[in-house]
Amino acid sequence: MRMGLMALSLLLAATVAADMLYEGDFSPLPDGPAELDGWNLGGGDYRIDDGWLTVSSAKSNPFATLETKHDGDGTFRATVRNARKCHWSALLAKGVYRLEVNNQFVRLALHRLEGTEWKLVGSVPGYALYAHNTQEFELRLSFVGSKVSGFLDDKKLIEFEDPADPPTGGAYGIMSGWGTDLAWRDITLSDEPDVSEWPVEATPPDAPEGLVSVTWVRGTRSDNIYSDGETAGLRVKLTTDRETVTQVRLAFRLIDVRQQTVSEKPAQVTLGPGAEQELTVGFQAPARGCFKVALWAGIDEEDMGWVEDLGSFTVLAPSVYDRPRNPDSYFGGHMDGINLDWHLQSGRKMGVQWARCHDALQQGWWTRIQPDSADKWQWPYDDAQIRLDELGFETLGEFLWVPKWATSKPDSPKPRAEPPGDWDAFARYVFTTVEHYRDSISHWEVWNEPHFAGFWRGTPEEYAQLLKAAYREAKRADPDCFVLGGGGVWARRLDWIENMLNAGGGEAMDGFSIHYLEPDIASDLMPRLRQLLNEHGVTGPIWNTEANVPSTSFFNQVRQGRKEPEARYHFRNACYELVRMYMENIANGVERVFYYAQVDPWRYKPFPKPRVFDEAPASGCMWDEGQMLKPFAAAHAALTMAIEGKTFQMRLTRDSLQAFIFADEDSAAAVMYAMFDSFTASAVARMTLPDGLSDDAITIIDFMGNEAPAKVEDGTLTLGASREPVYIVIRGQNAAAALRRLAASAELSGT
Numbered sequence: 001m002r003m004g005l006m007a008l009s010l011l012l013a014a015t016v017a018a019d020m021l022y023e024g025d026f027s028p029l030p031d032g033p034a035e036l037d038g039w040n041l042g043g044g045d046y047r048i049d050d051g052w053l054t055v056s057s058a059k060s061n062p063f064a065t066l067e068t069k070h071d072g073d074g075t076f077r078a079t080v081r082n083a084r085k086c087h088w089s090a091l092l093a094k095g096v097y098r099l100e101v102n103n104q105f106v107r108l109a110l111h112r113l114e115g116t117e118w119k120l121v122g123s124v125p126g127y128a129l130y131a132h133n134t135q136e137f138e139l140r141l142s143f144v145g146s147k148v149s150g151f152l153d154d155k156k157l158i159e160f161e162d163p164a165d166p167p168t169g170g171a172y173g174i175m176s177g178w179g180t181d182l183a184w185r186d187i188t189l190s191d192e193p194d195v196s197e198w199p200v201e202a203t204p205p206d207a208p209e210g211l212v213s214v215t216w217v218r219g220t221r222s223d224n225i226y227s228d229g230e231t232a233g234l235r236v237k238l239t240t241d242r243e244t245v246t247q248v249r250l251a252f253r254l255i256d257v258r259q260q261t262v263s264e265k266p267a268q269v270t271l272g273p274g275a276e277q278e279l280t281v282g283f284q285a286p287a288r289g290c291f292k293v294a295l296w297a298g299i300d301e302e303d304m305g306w307v308e309d310l311g312s313f314t315v316l317a318p319s320v321y322d323r324p325r326n327p328d329s330y331f332g333g334h335m336d337g338i339n340l341d342w343h344l345q346s347g348r349k350m351g352v353q354w355a356r357c358h359d360a361l362q363q364g365w366w367t368r369i370q371p372d373s374a375d376k377w378q379w380p381y382d383d384a385q386i387r388l389d390e391l392g393f394e395t396l397g398e399f400l401w402v403p404k405w406a407t408s409k410p411d412s413p414k415p416r417a418e419p420p421g422d423w424d425a426f427a428r429y430v431f432t433t434v435e436h437y438r439d440s441i442s443h444w445e446v447w448n449e450p451h452f453a454g455f456w457r458g459t460p461e462e463y464a465q466l467l468k469a470a471y472r473e474a475k476r477a478d479p480d481c482f483v484l485g486g487g488g489v490w491a492r493r494l495d496w497i498e499n500m501l502n503a504g505g506g507e508a509m510d511g512f513s514i515h516y517l518e519p520d521i522a523s524d525l526m527p528r529l530r531q532l533l534n535e536h537g538v539t540g541p542i543w544n545t546e547a548n549v550p551s552t553s554f555f556n557q558v559r560q561g562r563k564e565p566e567a568r569y570h571f572r573n574a575c576y577e578l579v580r581m582y583m584e585n586i587a588n589g590v591e592r593v594f595y596y597a598q599v600d601p602w603r604y605k606p607f608p609k610p611r612v613f614d615e616a617p618a619s620g621c622m623w624d625e626g627q628m629l630k631p632f633a634a635a636h637a638a639l640t641m642a643i644e645g646k647t648f649q650m651r652l653t654r655d656s657l658q659a660f661i662f663a664d665e666d667s668a669a670a671v672m673y674a675m676f677d678s679f680t681a682s683a684v685a686r687m688t689l690p691d692g693l694s695d696d697a698i699t700i701i702d703f704m705g706n707e708a709p710a711k712v713e714d715g716t717l718t719l720g721a722s723r724e725p726v727y728i729v730i731r732g733q734n735a736a737a738a739l740r741r742l743a744a745s746a747e748l749s750g751t
Contacts, residue, residue, distance in 0.1 A: 019190050021191060022038070022188060024053070024078075033046070034048045041064045042062070043064075044062030045057065051185060053184045055174070055182055061180075062174075062180050064175075065173030066171065066173055069170065070094075070189060072143070074191045075188070075193055077140040078091060078188075080182055081185075082183060083103075085182060086177060086181060087177035088101060088103065088176060089182055090174070091139050091174060091175075093170070094167075095166070095167065096113040097166070098175065099140075105125075107124060108152055124158060127152055129568070131568070132153050132677075136520070139152060146162045146165070148160045154197055155198055172189055200563050201564075203556075208298060208299065208305065212239075212250075212295070212307050213238065215238070217235070217609040219232075221233075224629070225314050225346065226316075228315065231282045235278065245272040245273075246270070248298075249266070249297065249298050249300060252281045255291065257634075259572075262285075263283055283313075288316060288634070288705040289706070290312060293310045308556070309554070309556050312629070317641050319641065320348075320349060321348050323351075326353050330592055331636075332396065332595070333347050333356070333596075334546075335360055335599065342600075343599070344387060344391050350637045351636060351641065352393075353394060353644075354396060354592065355388055356445075358448060358545075363381040363395070365401050366406070385440050388440070395441045395443070397445070398444070398445045417454065419466065430469070430474055434481060435477040444474055444484065445483075445487060447466065450489060451489045451496045460497075460499035467505045471508035484510070484513040485511070486512045488514060491521070491529065491544075494528060498532060512542050513545045514543075526588035542590050543590065544594065547593050548620025549574050549581055550620060551570075551574035551621075553571065554628075554631060560616050561616045569618040575634075576673060579671065579673065583660045597621055601623060602623075602625070634705060642669045642701050642729060645664055646662035647664065652740070655748045657672060657721055661740055668729070670728040672685075672728065676722065683722070683749060685718070685721040687745045688715060689712060689715050693738045695710050695717070
């Protein structure tokens with residue numbers, strides 16, 4: 001249906017503000033083909049679908065422009081959904097600026113049109129790091145004079161000072177590349193520049209300049225992981241840049257994950273030029289979780305200020321480490337072969353039950369087992385495998401890489417990623433490797449990320465050939481072994497998966513492995529993946545063998561430039577993102593998740609103290625600077641503490657509250673959090689106790705693993721509700737049914 005300009009204007013008039021030149025609210029429009037007055041639509045198929053302007057194309061570049069023109073200061077913005085399915089998608093402004101999400105280069109980019117060529121004038125890699133929701137986010141361009149600013153959600157990522165004036169009468173619109181399958185809404189053009197950003201945490205006052213310098217920090221325990229009631233300590237060496245001997249007042253502040261000071265220890269030292277003073281400070285943490293020690297200093301009380309965050313320690317429940325071996329565990333990980341025992345022991349303390357052999361452990365790599373010739377075999381990782389067995393880990397082995405002597409293309413830029421040239425040699429390698437590790441490794445994954453040329457330069461069809469050979473030989477060596485196909489293909493690459501399955505790959509796997517199933521897409525993507533696999537006879541389980549969430553450091557000086565409490569990568573918010581990642585994977589049919597990675601960044605070289613970077617890292621590594629855990633590692637341990645050994649039952653949604661029910665024979669646990677727009681929002685959840693459920697059968701566990709009795713009054717259980725996960729654990733024969741009724745009764749108030 002074609003909607004006339006007058007009718008469309010009437011629909012929009014109620015919401016257009018005085019400074020609004022255009023506001024595209026598509027929600028009043030009927031579903032169907034989009035033929036909108038005020039727009040020039042071209043290059044694709046445009047439809048209205050539930051308030052979104054959807055755009056699709058196969059081999060064309062959709063290009064839709066507004067008839068509205070504007071030349072001065074202002075703001076152009078739009079919300080885009082499914083942008084990660086598309087090669088690129090962009091906002092066009094003033095006819096010459098293009099703010100683009102590009103999936104080929106994995107970046108947010110600003111281009112300036114010069115003549116007929118688009119010139120890159122600014123870019124930021126890893127754009128999804130800055131989105132609240134990787135499936136749906138806002139792009140914004142703001143103009144003030146000659147300055148152009150590009151935003152993703154509320155994070156300003158690009159600023160460009162244009163040396164030339166843009167031409168007058170430029171166009172505004174939306175653009176995308178071949179293979180477009182995305183949707184737009186909330187498209188607005190205003191003559192007011194919006195340069196607002198996420199709030200940034202307040203910075204504490206600095207200590208007097210040059211008064212104290214920290215030269216060296218170490219924990220009194222190598223992994224800085226403690227159990228309840230133990231005293232944790234840091235050793236620190238201090239000096240001064242001043243030329244005279246100075247009496248210095250110190251304060252060591254113990255700070256929790258919510259950035260609250262929970263304890264403080266004063267000290268006084270005499271510092272002189274060229275001399276170091278060593279001190280040891282000990283704290284008994286008031287609870288479980290991650291705690292850091294910040295150093296403040298001054299000559300007297302009035303000028304006390306922050307020097308730096310010295311280090312941290314983590315208190316975890318010992319029961320997590322002491323759990324028996326569980327082959328059915330949801331929790332796998334990547335621990336490093338460098339400093340192996342240290343990494344494995346730490347992984348156990350975080351609740352990891354499975355170890356994947358990939359870059360951290362390389363038991364199955366062909367390039368390690370036969371690096372030189374078809375006749376020479378070596379097994380350099382046998383001792384590592386023995387230690388994995390001793391500590392009770394299940395192991396996922398991996399067939400990966402082609403030795404140069406066996407590759408089909410020895411002159412390739414990456415010969416080890418090419419298909420084998422000697423398929424008989426590949427078959428012997430698989431058979432011999434499975435036979436060698438038969439008593440220790442019963443699960444094998446065929447390759448790593450074969451959709452990506454960095455690991456596999458062959459086609460999907462050639463990967464299917466590789467998979468068939470690996471499956472045949474693995475089963476010949478150990479008929480009871482379990483073979484995962486897919487190699488951890490990126491979950492979004494359904495096209496690649498379908499081509500591989502059409503070539504017969506589905507006949508050669510007991511299960512399928514994917515990587516990086518983002519929680520924002522899981523409910524949409526997993527049913528389609530499961531259907532595609534079923535159509536090709538693959539009915540086995542799906543594993544996610546690499547998953548992570550971004551997190552900044554816990555230390556203030558290490559996260560310069562990334563101190564926004566609303567950002568997904570904030571170290572506290574990463575605790576929520578981690579739990580949500582696990583829940584969306586498990587609730588959407590993933591049987592096992594291998595977190596990537598539990599690898600210490602100091603494993604090659606210990607530095608004197610936590611490093612300060614030009615660009616603050618926001619990585620998925622659970623280890624922080626100084627061989628100290630980030631807070632979301634404690635959140636991982638708390639999650640395993642609540643649900644390990646239990647089977648997923650169902651998801652319940654009440655308003656913004658999500659509840660995931662897990663149960664075993666005599667207990668049940670609910671993983672709960674609120675899907676609020678802001679990480680700072682909170683509410684109260686009230687739940688009615690079912691008949692027969694006693695409050696003393698209920699334990700509440702917070703996101704750091706602290707256990708407390710339930711707060712029950714007049715038959716109502718009360719909990720704080722926010723993005724911080726909380727766990728309700730009920731003991732008893734009918735615990736699962738009682739917990740379902742309890743969670744289903746939840747009502748939120750005070751949001």
